[in-house]
Amino acid sequence: MIKTITFIRFPFESRMGGEELxxxxxxxxxxxxxxxxxxxxxxxxxxxxxKNLELEVYEFKPFRAPVTKLSMLAFILKYPWSLFRFKRKFNSDFFQNEACTFLLNIGEKIIFSKYLSKVASKVVFMEHATIGNFMYKNPFLGKLQTLVKLKNIEVVSVSKIMKKDLLKVYNSSAIIIPNAVYTKPTNNYDRKNQLKKIGFLGRFTEDKGSEVILNLCHKFPHLEFLISSEKLDYNLKNIKWLGYLKDKKLEEFWSEIDLLILPATKVDPFGLVVLEAIQRKVPVLISDLVGAKDYFKPEHEIFISSVNDFQSKLSEISKSPERLSIISKQAFEKLKDFSAEKMHKKYLNLLK
Known part of the structure; x- marks a missing residue:
């Protein structure tokens, strides 16, 4: 009998990112x-x-993830009806051969996990997102802490930086399975010891460090900043807005930049873009709130700075550009620890 694995996700908003990939x-x-x-x-x-992968898809819209006051109110009002609809549509027969059910957002963990723990062999609370007030001040926090004590529910996250916060939230330890490199570079990416173009790849939002980057643009007018976002209304001549990047355009971005920055102002659970940069031998400067920091040696394989000192760290790097190629080569050697095969086997072991 073929075993099934089901991923369940009802997000507040939808966009392609590290969690989706x-x-x-x-x-x-x-x-x-x-x-x-x-x-x-x-x-x-x-x-x-x-659907593109020809996998089985069941479209279901019970609620939006309760991460704001308004969405929480709507979530509470819809709670009983959402559970009733879900159990009616996905009854025990649907899960009779279920090896594992992955719950990706908070709403489905609150409402459906107790039911799923009775019909599936294993239920996994996947924790990709930053732990914020929507968790710490959640009226259902006590319920979640009780649920994770069930013998077939596991909490899994992607980096060590999340472990402390998750312990605080759930009163239970999480299993940490670090992210892996998925993409395959198409060029050799010969790097020069220069710092002329700085890249940022991801959502250009405050938590990812948008304000920090804009301040850097002011402070370093001789540097060009390549940003993977639609053009925003900032009067800065040294910013190049690139829009959403993929395939050939993405590879052109990697070949053009001399340094990738990720000055996250809130905890970024891993920062998959860090691995993608290192794979292409692009040196990386991140804030100490990015989860990837725990897997690379500072000043040896990666540049790490507090958000407040990001400007001075970039200034320091710009004065010693000969370090860039050394750092990138040493980080590249570490990538063998982040193979997709190793990561996937750890998830497969969860099912045993």
């Missing part, structure tokens, strides 16, 4: 190991990608 690659891996992989979701990004 991680989910897609896990789904592909489980299918390659003989599992029937399914998605129950309201997330347009995952629905599209799972």
């Amino acid at each position: 991680h989910t897609i690659k896990l789904a592909e891996y489980f299918r390659s190991n003989g599992f029937e992989v399914r998605l129950i979701s309201s997330c347009p990004v995952l629905i599209k990608e799972f």
Whole structure:
């Protein structure tokens, strides 16, 4: 009998990012190991990608993730009806051969996990996102802390930096399985010891360090900043807005920049873009709130700074550009620890 694995996600908003890519690659891996992989979701990004992979998709819209006061109010009002609808549509027969159910957002963990723990062999609370007030001040926090004590529910996250926060939230230890490199570079990326172009790849938002980057643009007018975002209304001549990047355009971005920066102002659970940069021998400067910092040696394989000292750290790097190629080569040697094969096997072991 073929075993099933189901991913469930009802997000507040939907966009392609590290969490989505991680989910897609896990789904592909489980299918390659003989599992029937399914998605129950309201997330347009995952629905599209799972359909493109010809995986089974069940579109279901019970609620938006309760991460704001308004969405929490709507969530509470919809709670009983959402549970009733879910159990009616996905009854015990649906999960009779279920090896594992992955719950990706907070809403499904609150409402559906107790039911799922009775019909699935294993339930995994995947924790990709930064732990914020929506968790610490959540009226259902006590319920979540009780749920994770059930013998077949595990909390899993992608980096060590999350472990302390998750222990504080759940009163239970999380299993840490670090992210992996998925993309394959198409060029050799010969690097020069120069610092002329700085890149940022990701959502250009405050938590990712948008204000820090804009301040750097002011302070370093001789440097060009390449930003993977639609053009925003800032009167800065040394910013180049590139929009959403993929395929050839993305590879051009990597070949053009001399340094990648990620000055996150809130905890970024891992920062998958860090691995993607290192794979292309691009040196990286990150804040000490990025989870990847725990896996690379500061000043040897990666540049790390507090958000407040980011400007002075960039100034220091610009005065010693000969360090860039040394750092990038040493970080590249560390990538063997982040193979997709190693990561996937750890998830497969969860099912045993």
